Amino acid sequence: MIPVLLILIPLITGLVSFFLNHSNTAKSWALLSSFITLTVAIAGIFFYPSQQLAFDSAWLPDLGSRFSLSMDGMGKMLCLLTAVSFPLIFGATYKNQYKNPGGFYGLMLLTQAGLIGVFVATDALLFYFFWELALVPVYFLCSLWGGEKRIAVTFKFFIYTFIGSLLMLVGILYLYFHTPDHSFALRSFYNIKLAAKQEGFIFWLFFIAFAIKMPVFPFHTWQPDAYEQSPTSTTMVLSGIMVKMGIFAVVRWLLPVFPNASVQFANIIIILSVTGMLYASLIAIRQDDIKRLIAYSSIAHIGLMCAAMFSHNKTGMEGVMIQMFNHGINVIGLWIIADVIEQQLGTRKFSELGGLAQKAPVLAILLVIMALANIALPLTNAFIGEFLMFNGLFQYNMWMAAVAGISVILAAVYTLNMVQKILYGHTVAATENAVDISSNVQWVLVVLAIMVIALGVYPQPLINLTKDTVNAIMVNR
């Protein structure tokens, strides 16, 4: 029952939110809703017996599709991430003013419902449904409340991902007709035996969909633009949670369903990912815009996760699991800071910033912590994930790991560059009259920072949470 609640709460509150016109009402409503979701998620995940975490009911009997939801470790973790992120996002952007606030928060909550749905669906068709449900509200969010070039950019994003998901749909259909019992159930999908050629072909259909979502080089070009143009709270959802959809989907729907193809093509994909890591890192070095920098940095991080997934060993997979959560936390923190800077100073360009540390020491500290997490410094959460992932990649191919490792160095270059350009040096025109962050943002960031460090020092809870998933996937390797 818990997963159903997790989907229904944001869904219903989201729909209600469309009818709230007053800004503060809508905000409080959304915040309330997200807190309820969080409570339910925590209660459900940690305190309820596991049979409460599954739900199954007839949906489309003649299609062989059931409304079946279930949470394994990875699902729990990502639901938790989603549930944690939304209150933080709402809290951090509480002071932002939107035209038509009811619509904005309504769409945000619908996105949340879609995201949770993706993470808990154990029926391929249902999964596809939620996959799209998460996309459509984001389209409207970005196009309505985004930056100057929002319409074209969001449109590109939408069509890009839509092509991907349609290809996936073809793949799902194909698999459906090859299931022994003509069903969309995850379990049935796992039992499919395909001929090598077919498996390879369908594998790519799925992979392209997921690669676009993650995004993996060279399918990434929608991402920096979309991140740049979206309203920041949407960007947080996009990069904090939505990209995890791609990774999640690979773990849940790609690797176990195409065991042979995913080994066969692992080389190509890892090469792509590693290329993407270096490529994105290098581009990030030359960025002059906070948002674009974070976007490219995110591409690099995702590249590592993708490479680690296809390394086909438990270590790498454990790393991916942890990193899914941690990357979400970290990148949301960075976006919040980017948002604060943009809202307050009216610019995101490094060339127009500087010396903020003098004016806003609290922001400076928190930015430094987030930046350190971004470069995976030990004792921040990202280190554990990256350590395990590199480890996994190393076990697959040490040269790949070595080459990919260069991105670690580059990450330090561009992240510290960002920190320096924003915080250090003398104040400039834009930062002359800057003040420190408001208390709501401060609290959110402090919570995030605490999570960053706590999970960096003691990551074991996350590892334990996702152990079952890793073991289930890697059972035959």
Add this chain to the structure above:
Amino acid sequence: MNAIILSALLGVVMMFSGIITKNKSNITKIAAVGLFLLLVANVLNTYGGYVVHVDTHSLLNFEKFGLFFNSIAITATLIYVLLSGKEIENVGVNTAEYYALIFFVLCGVSILSSFNGLLMLFLGIEIMSIPLYILTGTDKRNLKSNEASLKYFLMGAFSTGIMLMGIALVYGATGTFALGTTSISPSAGVVKTSFLEVAGLLLLFVSMCFKVSAAPFHFWTPDVYDGAPGVFTSFMATIVKAAGFIAFIRLFDTHTDVLGPTWKILLAFVIIATLLIGNITAVFQQSVKRMLAYSSIAQAGFMLFALYSNNDFAKEGILLYATAYSFATIGIFAILIKMKDYTFDGFNGLAKSQPVLAFANTVFLLSLAGIPLTAGFFAKYYMLASVVKTGGSLWLVIVAVVFAAISVYYYFRVIQAMYFKEGEPETTTITTGFKTGLVLLAALIILLGIFPSIVLNYFYF
């Protein structure tokens, strides 16, 4: 049979209603009531209730499939009349006659959903087409309407000629007009199809392609849909087109094995051409109405998949597709004909001035684009699934989804205009009833998008 008889009678009733009352809205009400009766009669028929028993000498064959399509078509027409009745009244003075013609078209539709021989197919097509030639030209002062009417008529007559030649050749080879009989030369012991029959079927195929506006026989569609009065375009693009598909599928249901493997190649060629021309050309259009014309071609490309795969999935799917597509398109046209300006820019800022319209329109467009949670998704889904089920031809499915993604481009242009652009769209007066109707229709589409079984189970079987 109920539907055929009753729709013909209702047509006559409508003709006379013009004499009884001069109040146009009363005529609309009569038509709506008539449609409702027609629906009831057809549903009765579906479950074994007959008004009169007629021995059709197996010229007609009333299967659930066809009867159920009738219900869909009649429901769609009812929705259409309820939403756009006002506009039908505004086209010209002969409101009663327009409705009469609409009922005659429905009669043709009912025949097409149950024909069991080439004769009834021919008659059905003609009964459906001839009123349409007229409806296209009802805006008599408008040269575009005239032109569309004449173009439609000339090309329609030409395609009738092609069809008849096809029928004649099939008859020459088989000696009968009934469906599903094949001349097999007994000499070789191998099933060898008569060249004449194949040639005839090919010509039939061409003329049916013409009717459902499949490329490269689609050329009449954009011009006619554009030129015809908006209300009637709506009718033509939805119910009539769907009926064409039903006839198409019924016709080729039993013949595919006769046609040999080349059949699929040819059909694939037609499908790709249709998708290509429909989708690509729609991208550049400036008028929403004309865009919808091209989009209807594109949608036809998808519906052709039902023909291509020709299995139970396809049959269920085409019904769902017809429903989803008709409902959504009727909705969009109902909104479109309220607008003063049919271009994309005419929709600018609609979300501000008419949020309900914009919302409903968005749902309809999403449905046409095939986004999940709308009926359009399952429609497309069934089409793709039916092809995948046949095994092989995955490449065709992939081509189709790529075009489906392109279709998002032009559908979303309307959404962008409504929501993201500033403007003061001019509309005719919009009543609360109209809004309610739109919202209900949108809700129906979403409902079908979540539980398509409503259409497929509760009514169908």
Add this chain to the structure above:
Amino acid sequence: MSTTEILFFFLSALAIFSAIMVLVSKNPVHSVLWLIAVFFAISGHYILLNAQFLAIVNLIVYAGAIMVLFLFVIMLMNLNAETEPQKHVWMKLAGAVSGGCFLMVLVSLVRQATDMQHKTALMKDGNIGLIKNLGKALFSDYVVPFEISSVLFLSAMVGAVVIGKKE
């Protein structure tokens, strides 16, 4: 060569010649007249095939009613002068060539159609074309389409009124 054959070839030649004249006549009225000649030739074929009813109906409906209607319209529009502007010669050529191709393709098919190789159409004999038999079939087996065609006429009638009536 039997009389039937001579008649057949004569009528065929007449039909094709008249049909071509329909195309090439610049004056629409002439076209109409040539078309009527085609119809007569075809009626002749019907008689040869002993389809008497159709032969008569063809003359009455087509040559009598329909063509007169055409003639009326042409007269009404005062198109008897050679007013029709000529199509571009390339378009004409393209039309002729593609029509010719169509013919070629079909003819080549018919030549290969082995099942048509030794079949003949029964001339003169047979009474299915007689009005008695046709009527019997029409009002028994084919009564449904017969009735339904009334809908066709109704709609044509309504249509003509809608289109033709002055507003």
Add this chain to the structure above:
Amino acid sequence: MPIQYYIYLCLALFSIGIIGVLTRRNAIIVFMCVELMLNAVNLLLVAFSKMHYGLAIGANPETTVGIDGQLFVFFIMVVAAAEVSVGLAIIVMMYRNTHSVDINFLNRLKN
């Protein structure tokens, strides 16, 4: 008479009709060419009807095989008549508005 002769004849007439449709600009003539096509089909149907009759009569002298072909012709004529009435009405309407029946002038709707 060999049935192929009839087929060739009818195909020729049919093709002439098509060529007429393609080469003439006068809407009425185009329509007449369509009628020519229909007549070609009619003749073909009658010929086939007699062919099938001829094939069947050997087995059963009372057979009515082939009668459906002739009835079909009858229905084609019915439809043709209806079509002509509508078609001419449309052409007349067009003429009233533009004073021309040239189909090349029908180009307001394009692209």
Add this chain to the structure above:
Amino acid sequence: MSKLVYLVPLFPLLGFLINGLGRKSMSRSLIGIVGSGAILASFVVSLLIFFDVKNNGASVIALFDFINVESFQIPFAFQVDQLSSLFLLIITGIGFLIHLYSTAYMHEEEPQHFGRYFAYLNLFVFSMLLLVLGANYVIMFIGWEGVGLCSYLLIGFWFKNNTYNYAARKAFVMNRIGDLGFLLAVFWLLFRLGTASYGDVFANVSKLSSFDVTAITTLLFVGAMGKSAQIPLYTWLPDAMAGPTPVSALIHAATMVTAGIYMIARSNILYTMAPATQTLVAVVGLATAIFAATIALKQNDIKKVLAYSTVSQLGYMFLGLGVGAYTGAVFHVMTHAFFKALLFLGAGSVIHAMHHEQDIRKMGGLKKYMPITHITFLLACLAIAGIPPFSGFFSKDEILTAAFAKNPIYYFVGVGGALMTAFYMFRLYTLTFLGDFRGTQDQGNHIHESPSAMTIPLIILAALSVVGGLIGIPEVLASNAHSLEHFLAPIFAESAKIAEHHHLEASQEYLMMGSSTLAIILIILFTVNRYKKYRATEQVDSSFSKLLENKWYIDELYDSLIVNPLNGLAGFFKNIVEKSGIDGMVNGVGRLVGYGSRQLRLLQSGQVGNYILIMVLAIVVFFVIWFNDLSIMRFFSKIF
């Protein structure tokens, strides 16, 4: 007692938190007390642990599971043994002195920055303690990166100055390059052995192939290169002088740069198993020692000279490690910690007095103004130059002797470096303290001896520098007097078993000691003489000395070889590949659709004739496709 080892890093951590969070509300003195007190407390605990280890031997204290996955476990555990306890003492001891010194040195800062400074310092010590205490390579890596971070924070402490920020970033990035090597080595270990804990790794060394060992040790050494500023990753260290002077002392003496030495000493078994790597270490160390020394010859910034001297001394330590003189290397770490801390603090004292003037050409004659500083600095110079019986002599001698045993070339080159050391140190000393004052009038008026908070550490360190060497008296001079060797013996026992032993004749050793000492004394005398009369005007630079002054143009070389090409590549990716290439392709598809749309719509000409023509043609084509047995074609060919 060892159970309480967690207290050692805990105190600095608490100090960091208290100072970091309360820096706005606390007074300077409170901050100072908290900051220094935390280290002092650590020092006390370390002392207890030291004696505990001395008496009871080593132990591993596991705290909790850091990473526990299927394939391996990384416990958060502390290794308490001879080596780490020794390093604990050095770190906390010297660290404390530097903290104490800082309370006075940084007194001009605003309280909040003062607090920030002490927080960073405490964090630095914490990281270093973690590095040293970690019972596996992963925990070590945490400290390893942690000190990198702290150096970044401290070098860029005055963040308004962008040059400093660049220096800080450079330090971090260079360290990261090394860290990558370290990390890869850890992966390799985990891959091959499934563990990163010292005990397990060293016990299972025999399971590794010789290639594995060589690769792992080389990669570890790459890490050490970065952290301990060896060629080619040394350039950050001189730039790191941007930070406050006590920080330099901390980096150079007690923390950070010694990490590489510690790591290799810790992994001595691995290195002993990999002679190729050992040679590499020795050569790189020696090269660095010489190379840095040459640069130091011509530097004029007081701290830069010291920085290059550190690089050079670190080179010696690596030479020691490379030739298997692990004890010697550790010994040198210790003595170097004493005198280098002293030198930096002394330099800090000078700079403090000179109001942040760092150019030695503008100093001179400070002897009379700052007696304590002068004396202690002189002692330190003597120690680093290797004059017996100062501490530097013993440690350096031990290394060089071992080097000679391995390969005499090492020795001679090493002695050459030692001579240069003597030269540049005394050049520095002379220019600073002897001769006439060359600064501005204003500076001259304000010169004064530093406050006692600064001088007391100087004195303590001077004492240590003088006598520190006595714990490592070589065998030749007094048998069994090398107490350090005995203390550390358990750590290096395994290596000692494997390594080949060279024994030198006692006479040979005497000869070496004597001759080198003599040479050094001569050099010192020459140098003092040469620079006593130094005038700022006498500047006739040969091109070679210009080369030295500009540090062999290595920074410029790196810029043009690595940084600029990489930047160019990044720009190429950003502006060309991304925009026109990949994104261009994506957008190109869109444009293609648009173009296709504009062309395809022309098909819709509006002409009925054309429409029907296309239909007819399509029918013909369909027929041809359908009857694709070419019979139609044959028919056509018959006609034409």
